[in-house]
Amino acid sequence: MSATHSPDLHPRLWAETVHRDAHGRIAVGGLDVVSLAEEFGTPAYVVDEQDFRHRAGAFREAFATAFAQVSGGADVYYAGKAFLCSAVARWVQQEGLGLDVCSGGELAVAQRAGFPGARLALHGNNKSVAELRQALQYDVGRVVVDSLTEIDRLAQAATELGVRARVLVRVTVGVEAHTHEFIATAHEDQKFGFSLAGGAAQEAVERVLHHREHLELLGLHSHIGSQIMDTAGFEVAAGRLIGLHAEVSRHHGILLPELDLGGGFGIAYTPADDPLSPAELAERLATVVDRELAALGEVPRPRISVEPGRAIAGPSTFTLYEVGTVKEVRLEDGSTRTYVSVDGGMSDNVRPALYGADYTCVLANRASGAGPMRARVVGRHCESGDILVRDTELPADLRAGDLLAVAATGAYCRSLSSQYNHTPRPPVVAVRDGHARVIVRRETVEDLLALDVG
Known part of the structure; x- marks a missing residue:
C-alpha cells in the first residue's frame, strides 16, 4: 500500500x-x-531505507542514460552534508554513487565505512591543512579548490606527502538561483568559488597549472544553490561553465576530463511544491550540455557529474x-x-x-x-x-x-x-x-x- x-x-x-x-x-x-x-x-x-536506495538508484540511472551519448554517461555524487552516517555511506556506495564531503569529520565517516577514496570529493571554502592532508592520505578522488591560498596550501601538502592531488576549480558563474539568500551560491557577493566575470576563475586555473607537478587539474565545478525547482538557472550556468572549459582547453592546450554542474535539486516540503523527477532533470540538462558542447566544435567532451543534494535523503x-x-x-x-x-x-x-x-x-x-x-x-x-x-x-x-x-x-x-x-x-x-x-x-x-x- x-x-x-x-x-x-x-x-x-x-x-x-x-x-x-x-x-x-x-x-x-x-x-x-x-x-x-x-x-x-x-x-x-x-x-x-528502500526509498533512500531507490532515489539514489533513480538519479544514477537517469543521468547515465540521458548523458550516454552526450559525454559517455554521468556521475552522481551524494551530498554528505545533507545527512551522513556509516550506514548511509554504505548505501550510497552500494547504489553506485560518489560521495561529497566538506569536512574532516565527514571524511572520517566515509573512511570508517570503507568508502572508496576515488569516489570521494572534498568541498569547503576553508579547508585546514590537516583536512587536506587527510584527504591526500586517503587518496580522495577530487579536491574542489576554493581560494588561491588553498591551492598553494594543497600543493604544499601534496609536495610533503609525495603525491599529486586531483583538483576541480570551483567557479562562481553569476547565476542567481531562485531560493533563499543563504542557500544561493552562485551570485558574486558570497564566500564560495572564483568569480568568472572578474577573471578570478582564470587566475585560479593558472595557479593550479603553476603547481602542475603536484596538482592535476581535472576540470571545473559550479554550484548555483539549493532547493532549486527548475533547470533555467542550470542552463545559464552550464553555458558559462562550458565556455570557460573551452577557453582553458584552447588557451593552455590541455584536456580537462571533467565538468561538475553541481546540483541542489529541490524537493517537496508541502503539497504546493512540485519538483522535477530525476529523469526530467537529467534529460533537460543533457539537452543543454549537448547543445553547448556541440557549439564548441573540436573541444573534447568532458565527463559530466552532478550533485543532487537533498533530493535523495530529504x-x-x-x-x-x-x-x-x-x-x-x-x-x-x-x-x-x-x-x-x-x-x-x-x-x-x-x-x-x-x-x-x-x-x-x-x-x-x-x-x-x-x-x-x-x-x-x-x-x-x-x-x-x-x-x-x-x-x-x-x-x-x-x-x-x-x-x-x-x-x-x-x-x-x-x-x-x-x-x-x-x-x-x-x-x-x-x-x-x-x-x-x-x-x-x-x-x-x-x-x-x-x-x-x-
Whole structure:
C-alpha cells in the first residue's frame, strides 16, 4: 500500500512505503509508528531505507542514460552534508554513487565505512591543512579548490606527502538561483568559488597549472544553490561553465576530463511544491550540455557529474514526535490559534527558524473524525522562534500523547541539529521490510556531561 492511498499523505512528501494501516496509524517499511515510538522513543528520525536506495538508484540511472551519448554517461555524487552516517555511506556506495564531503569529520565517516577514496570529493571554502592532508592520505578522488591560498596550501601538502592531488576549480558563474539568500551560491557577493566575470576563475586555473607537478587539474565545478525547482538557472550556468572549459582547453592546450554542474535539486516540503523527477532533470540538462558542447566544435567532451543534494535523503525520512501540550491562544483579531508543543523542536530541525522553511505534519498514531483546527506546531525550547510548522490544520481532538509525523526531514535536520538547552539529539532509525534498526543512536545526558570537564 503506498502513500497515494491515504488522502492526507501526499505522495510527493512521503517516502514510498509510507501509508496508513487499517487502524489509521502511519506505517513505514512494514512497521507502524506506535510500535516504533514504543521501541525507540520520540523524537526520532525515521528513514525508509528502500526509498533512500531507490532515489539514489533513480538519479544514477537517469543521468547515465540521458548523458550516454552526450559525454559517455554521468556521475552522481551524494551530498554528505545533507545527512551522513556509516550506514548511509554504505548505501550510497552500494547504489553506485560518489560521495561529497566538506569536512574532516565527514571524511572520517566515509573512511570508517570503507568508502572508496576515488569516489570521494572534498568541498569547503576553508579547508585546514590537516583536512587536506587527510584527504591526500586517503587518496580522495577530487579536491574542489576554493581560494588561491588553498591551492598553494594543497600543493604544499601534496609536495610533503609525495603525491599529486586531483583538483576541480570551483567557479562562481553569476547565476542567481531562485531560493533563499543563504542557500544561493552562485551570485558574486558570497564566500564560495572564483568569480568568472572578474577573471578570478582564470587566475585560479593558472595557479593550479603553476603547481602542475603536484596538482592535476581535472576540470571545473559550479554550484548555483539549493532547493532549486527548475533547470533555467542550470542552463545559464552550464553555458558559462562550458565556455570557460573551452577557453582553458584552447588557451593552455590541455584536456580537462571533467565538468561538475553541481546540483541542489529541490524537493517537496508541502503539497504546493512540485519538483522535477530525476529523469526530467537529467534529460533537460543533457539537452543543454549537448547543445553547448556541440557549439564548441573540436573541444573534447568532458565527463559530466552532478550533485543532487537533498533530493535523495530529504523525502526518505520523517520525524516522529509526541505531543505534550495543546494550548489555545486568542489572537488580536478575535480568532484563535492552537499551539501544539512536541518533545523536539529547533534542536532537531532548525531550518524553519534559520530559513523560514515550511513543513507538513500529520497526526500519526490514529485516525480522527474530528474537524480541523488552526494549529502551529512548536518545540520545547526556550525560544519564541522555536516553530516546526507555522500554519497547519490538525484534528480538533488532538491531545497529549498523540504522535505527529513531520515529512521530508531527511536532509539537513540531523546534520544541523544541536544540543540547545542541553537536549540530547534524537536517534536515526532505518526501517525496511518489517525490520527497524538504529543507525545513529539517541544521545543521552551522560553523552552531554562527558564533554564537560569543569
